[in-house]
Amino acid sequence: MSKPVRVRFAPSPTGPLHIGGVRTALFNYLFAKKNGGTFYLRIEDTDQNRFVPGAEEYILEALEWLGISPEETIGKNEKFGPYRQSERKHLYKQYADLLIESGNAYYAFDTAESLDAHRKQHEAEGKTFIYNHHNREKLDTSLVLTEAETAKRIANNEDYVIRFKTPVNETLHLKDIIRGEVKFETNLLDDKVLFKSDGMPTYHLANIVDDHLMETSHVIRGEEWLPSMPLHVMLYRAFRWDAPEFAHLPLILKPIGNGKLSKRDGDKMGFPVFPLEWKTSEGVSSGYREKGFFPETVVNFLALLGWNDGTEKELFSLEELTQVFDLKRVHKSGAKFDPEKNKWFNHQYLMKQEDLVLAEQFSKIIESKDLNRYFSLVDLAKIVSLIKERADFVSEFYDMSDFFFIAPTTYDEKASKNWKAETPALMQELISVLEEISDFTSVNIETIVKDWMTKNEIGMGKVMQPFRLSLVGALKGPHLFDIVEVIGKQETISRLQNAINTL
Numbered sequence: 197m198s199k200p201v202r203v204r205f206a207p208s209p210t211g212p213l214h215i216g217g218v219r220t221a222l223f224n225y226l227f228a229k230k231n232g233g234t235f236y237l238r239i240e241d242t243d244q245n246r247f248v249p250g251a252e253e254y255i256l257e258a259l260e261w262l263g264i265s266p267e268e269t270i271g272k273n274e275k276f277g278p279y280r281q282s283e284r285k286h287l288y289k290q291y292a293d294l295l296i297e298s299g300n301a302y303y304a305f306d307t308a309e310s311l312d313a314h315r316k317q318h319e320a321e322g323k324t325f326i327y328n329h330h331n332r333e334k335l336d337t338s339l340v341l342t343e344a345e346t347a348k349r350i351a352n353n354e355d356y357v358i359r360f361k362t363p364v365n366e367t368l369h370l371k372d373i374i375r376g377e378v379k380f381e382t383n384l385l386d387d388k389v390l391f392k393s394d395g396m397p398t399y400h401l402a403n404i405v406d407d408h409l410m411e412t413s414h415v416i417r418g419e420e421w422l423p424s425m426p427l428h429v430m431l432y433r434a435f436r437w438d439a440p441e442f443a444h445l446p447l448i449l450k451p452i453g454n455g456k457l458s459k460r461d462g463d464k465m466g467f468p469v470f471p472l473e474w475k476t477s478e479g480v481s482s483g484y485r486e487k488g489f490f491p492e493t494v495v496n497f498l499a500l501l502g503w504n505d506g507t508e509k510e511l512f513s514l515e516e517l518t519q520v521f522d523l524k525r526v527h528k529s530g531a532k533f534d535p536e537k538n539k540w541f542n543h544q545y546l547m548k549q550e551d552l553v554l555a556e557q558f559s560k561i562i563e564s565k566d567l568n569r570y571f572s573l574v575d576l577a578k579i580v581s582l583i584k585e586r587a588d589f590v591s592e593f594y595d596m597s598d599f600f601f602i603a604p605t606t607y608d609e610k611a612s613k614n615w616k617a618e619t620p621a622l623m624q625e626l627i628s629v630l631e632e633i634s635d636f637t638s639v640n641i642e643t644i645v646k647d648w649m650t651k652n653e654i655g656m657g658k659v660m661q662p663f664r665l666s667l668v669g670a671l672k673g674p675h676l677f678d679i680v681e682v683i684g685k686q687e688t689i690s691r692l693q694n695a696i697n698t699l
């Protein structure tokens with residue numbers, strides 16, 4: 197019987213979560229949901245030097261915003277807790293000891309100075325120093341000391357690390373769900389440090405011990421961890437534990453040029469690379485949330501970075517993704533990040549939102565401005581329905597619709613040329629026509645105004661352009677009679693009057 201699906205997102209709290217990390221979390225979440233499994237989050241904070249305050253909270257908040265919160269984590273269903281590695285510190289030493297006992301690991305007492313000297317000497321000979329099977333017996337390790345000598349040096353509080361004793365002359369044929377078979381030559385690997393004398397494990401040891409103890413069935417993570425896979429599989433073997441299955445996700449590439457999308461690219465290229473804004477004393481890094489992206493948009497574009505469902509379909513809700521996501525359809529090659537396409541996705545989700553919901557968001561922007569004209573939420577929703585077709589973000593609404601809120605004080609010069617000698621009289625007549633209308637709705641106003649023009653044989657252009665100019669101050673904006681309905685009779689007439697007096 198196969199193990200129940202349990203997958204994890206295991207970030208190190210070294211700063212804001214990069215969008216690539218968010219995709220890793222998303223794919224783990226989707227895989228868990230698709231397979232009726234559990235998605236948990238573990239904080240890998242064994243490297244205290246790289247710990248950044250606030251990063252952990254940031255990670256959890258970002259996942260919550262996107263709707264992909266873990267089912268188990270710090271303070272939530274702590275079935276396999278603690279979920280913070282620094283709080284599991286006491287657990288790891290015994291496992292390092294087990295590896296020493298079974299001959300899979302050894303103590304190394306080399307000082308930083310002696311390692312540096314080895315490095316320099318190798319360099320002088322045109323070689324690179326690697327701590328591996330070639331060197332380990334020439335170095336200061338328990339492999340060349342007697343047990344008593346080793347014990348004495350440890351008892352004397354000498355600094356040491358515990359290193360993995362990589363087997364020699366082996367070709368490892370490993371299986372990756374996305375990449376198929378991956379081969380590694382053990383002779384090309386170095387003997388990684390597993391445990392340090394400060395009592396802390398390194399990433400490699402803590403990660404394997406925890407994935408085992410927390411019953412992880414699949415390790416789904418970024419391609420940058422592929423080189424660690426042979427060590428991890430050898431560690432499982434050394435412990436005689438069943439290894440989880442592995443899937444290494446393709447890199448996310450820069451929109452132009454080569455290479456991986458980095459944390460610094462966002463501010464350089466003018467788009468966010470973080471889900472949420474991140475503020476430090478050095479400045480602010482922009483976030484998708486604060487830029488006005490919907491969480492649905494971010495989930496959707498991240499899902500398509502390295503995956504598709506085999507059709508041309510591009511719009512997927514989180515719910516749909518949990519039904520169709522398949523690790524076997526994840527690509528091997530890197531996925532280009534496309535900030536322009538991301539805006540297109542946001543437009544699609546903007547169009548799907550209820551006008552009233554958008555109006556609520558819009559009203560926050562309106563409230564922050566000192567406007568003399570306030571609309572009800574229902575009126576705002578009408579405005580939204582008239583302009584959203586051309587917007588990607590709610591933040592663009594105001595510039596597209598400012599004339600609803602403020603009467604024009606100046607008039608577009610070019611458009612003003614259509615204001616002829618007979619125009620004021622025509623506009624005055626129009627005012628009289630409008631005054632008589634009691635059902636002041638777009639279609640009705642349009643019918644009545646057009647009837648009046650037909651009856652009096654007045655050309656369209658003679659009325660419509662000056663009318664629009666009077667209301668908007670320029671020849672732009674949505675359907676004129678829709679504007680008239682929203683701003684209302686009194687405001688329409690007052691704007692016409694203003695134009696007559698000014699132009």
Ligand code: GLU
Nearest residue numbers: 206207208240403417421
């Ligand atoms: N702590 C590692 C990271 O920061 C986890 C890598 C893994 O998933 O094994 O990404």
